[in-house]
Amino acid sequence: MPNILRIAIASPLRRLFDYLPPSEGSEGSESSKVPLQPGMRVRVPFGRREVIGLLWEVRSQTDVPVDKLKAVLAVLDAAPLLPDEIMALAKWVSDYYHYSIGEVLLSSLPVSLRKPGNALENAQKKLAKLPEGSNEILASPVTLNAHQEDTLKKIREKSKAASVFLLSGITGSGKTEVYLRVIADNLAQGKQALVLVPEISLTPQTIARFEQRFKVPIVALHSGLTNPARLRAWLQAAQNKAAIVIGTRSAVFTPMPTLGVVIVDEEHDGSFKQQSGLRYSARDLAVVRGQMANVPVILGTATPSLESLQNVTRKRYIPLSLPERAGDAVPPQVSMIDIRGQRLEEGLSNQLLGKMRTHLENEGQVLIFLNRRGYAPVLMCHMCGWAAECRRCDARLILHHAPKHLHCHHCDAQQAVPRHCPGCEQTDLSLLGVGTERLEEALQQHFPDIGIARIDRDTTQRKGAMEGLIDSIHAGENRILVGTQMLAKGHHFPQVTLAAILDADGGLLSADFRASERLGQLIVQVAGRAGRAERLGEVLIQTHHPEHPLLRELLAHGYEKYAGTLLAQRQASCLPPFAHLALLHAEGHQEKMPMDFLQEAKQAAVALKKSGVELLGPIVSPMARRAGRYRAQLLLQAPQRGALHQLLSSWAPHLETLKSARRVRWALDVDPIDTF
Ligand code: ADP
Numbered sequence: 001m002p003n004i005l006r007i008a009i010a011s012p013l014r015r016l017f018d019y020l021p022p023s024e025g026s027e028g029s030e031s032s033k034v035p036l037q038p039g040m041r042v043r044v045p046f047g048r049r050e051v052i053g054l055l056w057e058v059r060s061q062t063d064v065p066v067d068k069l070k071a072v073l074a075v076l077d078a079a080p081l082l083p084d085e086i087m088a089l090a091k092w093v094s095d096y097y098h099y100s101i102g103e104v105l106l107s108s109l110p111v112s113l114r115k116p117g118n119a120l121e122n123a124q125k126k127l128a129k130l131p132e133g134s135n136e137i138l139a140s141p142v143t144l145n146a147h148q149e150d151t152l153k154k155i156r157e158k159s160k161a162a163s164v165f166l167l168s169g170i171t172g173s174g175k176t177e178v179y180l181r182v183i184a185d186n187l188a189q190g191k192q193a194l195v196l197v198p199e200i201s202l203t204p205q206t207i208a209r210f211e212q213r214f215k216v217p218i219v220a221l222h223s224g225l226t227n228p229a230r231l232r233a234w235l236q237a238a239q240n241k242a243a244i245v246i247g248t249r250s251a252v253f254t255p256m257p258t259l260g261v262v263i264v265d266e267e268h269d270g271s272f273k274q275q276s277g278l279r280y281s282a283r284d285l286a287v288v289r290g291q292m293a294n295v296p297v298i299l300g301t302a303t304p305s306l307e308s309l310q311n312v313t314r315k316r317y318i319p320l321s322l323p324e325r326a327g328d329a330v331p332p333q334v335s336m337i338d339i340r341g342q343r344l345e346e347g348l349s350n351q352l353l354g355k356m357r358t359h360l361e362n363e364g365q366v367l368i369f370l371n372r373r374g375y376a377p378v379l380m381c382h383m384c385g386w387a388a389e390c391r392r393c394d395a396r397l398i399l400h401h402a403p404k405h406l407h408c409h410h411c412d413a414q415q416a417v418p419r420h421c422p423g424c425e426q427t428d429l430s431l432l433g434v435g436t437e438r439l440e441e442a443l444q445q446h447f448p449d450i451g452i453a454r455i456d457r458d459t460t461q462r463k464g465a466m467e468g469l470i471d472s473i474h475a476g477e478n479r480i481l482v483g484t485q486m487l488a489k490g491h492h493f494p495q496v497t498l499a500a501i502l503d504a505d506g507g508l509l510s511a512d513f514r515a516s517e518r519l520g521q522l523i524v525q526v527a528g529r530a531g532r533a534e535r536l537g538e539v540l541i542q543t544h545h546p547e548h549p550l551l552r553e554l555l556a557h558g559y560e561k562y563a564g565t566l567l568a569q570r571q572a573s574c575l576p577p578f579a580h581l582a583l584l585h586a587e588g589h590q591e592k593m594p595m596d597f598l599q600e601a602k603q604a605a606v607a608l609k610k611s612g613v614e615l616l617g618p619i620v621s622p623m624a625r626r627a628g629r630y631r632a633q634l635l636l637q638a639p640q641r642g643a644l645h646q647l648l649s650s651w652a653p654h655l656e657t658l659k660s661a662r663r664v665r666w667a668l669d670v671d672p673i674d675t676f
């Protein structure tokens, strides 16, 4: 029996594929002189195509008749591209999220390495020309306070073990300073540090802060990089030439031979969960990675996720806290504005406008948070009730002014603004609701002499635009800040003295079980933007529900108490972290298709006769049609994680074989962050 090469291929089929070594005299025979090792890339025939695969293992047996096996065409690497550690992590991901190992492995590689070509050699050549990096750690400009000292001591005590710490500390309490000290320890021992941040907060500001302290090679890995730049950064980390890797979620797969610590900043942030393709949580993988590498993991945030809090209760994570603001900053005063029965001008109450005036007169800056970009969320006809809707989604089109058009925020479809109502031909179309564009316009009228910076996806897409806006705020040229989520995360605006949330009601009324957790986090995070320097800050929340018990609890007793109440509610209703969920999504060109598939899938699950998992649905998804496809979902809920995974392990491969599966696109989402 010849050697059998088991190859991982980026196919949705949940299995490995057996091949023979390159045949004598073939194009690949020269390369086959290199000893074959797992983690090397190969080129193989696959169906009618040729694809790149990764060698998973070399075996002496196969379930396929040997004369049916095809030979590998070429071995592409002289040494494994992925170390054992990343192979093991990928295996874990494949088993836990129930995706094919090939999809996981290939998607963990930089894009340029997933296709044939000489990207690797080119990158190596460029890297060889880089000067040797220096290795200097500058002294911290601050003296740690007692809480920080204590925190650092506890982390140091466990620095040789795979402990997971949940570091909760309000914004400005000095968490980053603690990260920097821990990283300094690691650098001094010649070890690398991996820092994960949410997509949005990876600004040059963050990187600059690291670069000021550490004169060592630092690489940033995020979606803004070109493919060659990304590959170079990845190689620098993999070859131990970068001491610090700062990156967004996919950076969790970066090979780092001397990894000494993993830090996840803003661990509660939803952007750590990938929502399409391979649906993994980078926060959870960071913990797995730390355990596999036997190094500490620090999860930091002002507003811990309920999952992480529950892991503290279960004694899986070690709690650390920084209860006070570092330096002299004072926590802000938070209060509500009751907007029931009030006339709002473009979403702004008189009370809020008055407060803004006071703060601006006192040389402060004001931040207004509104999680809706564009000009107005609804364009409608007052005569017949027609409203602009996306042709491909069950969603309204959002009116944008600059440039003027209607935009679908779900499928990105765009169309011209009609001059008259398509229903009744009258020309006076009205706008309902307020987006950030309209808010900016209204504020300009109220405060004509004051510069306004609007920060949302529309104003920050151009390279350098975000930095420009941030600089203008720091320089005091713009003293009113209007923005979406982007504004609520991670930035330091020391001159902001008033922060306001224009509309908190969405989070109170939403059907999503995580909505109230997110609202609490948002309020605390927005509040964290005010009064960061020596000035006292004020936070105002506009709501129609000032009596809402959750809001009252948050304001009176703070996030920790609030989270405790939410946890009790989750326990009572058997929701995560007290139960474990998986969602099976399906979409198809005809309404029937996803439902037929999910029905068949459900029957298949029942037939497996595994106990301890409840199957809920299938139901039509809350957004029934998106980008022209009809959508439905089936929810799996289990009190014990083990039972859920037992079912999924036999069920997921079986789903591939269902006839109805060929007519839909389907995806499994383990630990979904929302059920929509
Ligand atoms: P966080 O990451 O929790 O938001 P940071 O570490 O960014 O907090 O600290 C907030 C601000 O306080 C920063 O400007 C930082 O330099 C400063 N700072 C941190 N620790 C101290 C300290 N012990 N004494 C004085 N200033 C500090």
Ligand code: ZN
Binding pocket: 381, 382, 383, 384, 385, 386, 421, 422, 423, 424, 425, 426
């Ligand atoms: Zn009309």
Ligand code: ZN
Binding pocket: 390, 391, 392, 393, 395, 408, 409, 410, 411, 412, 413, 627
């Ligand atoms: Zn659409």
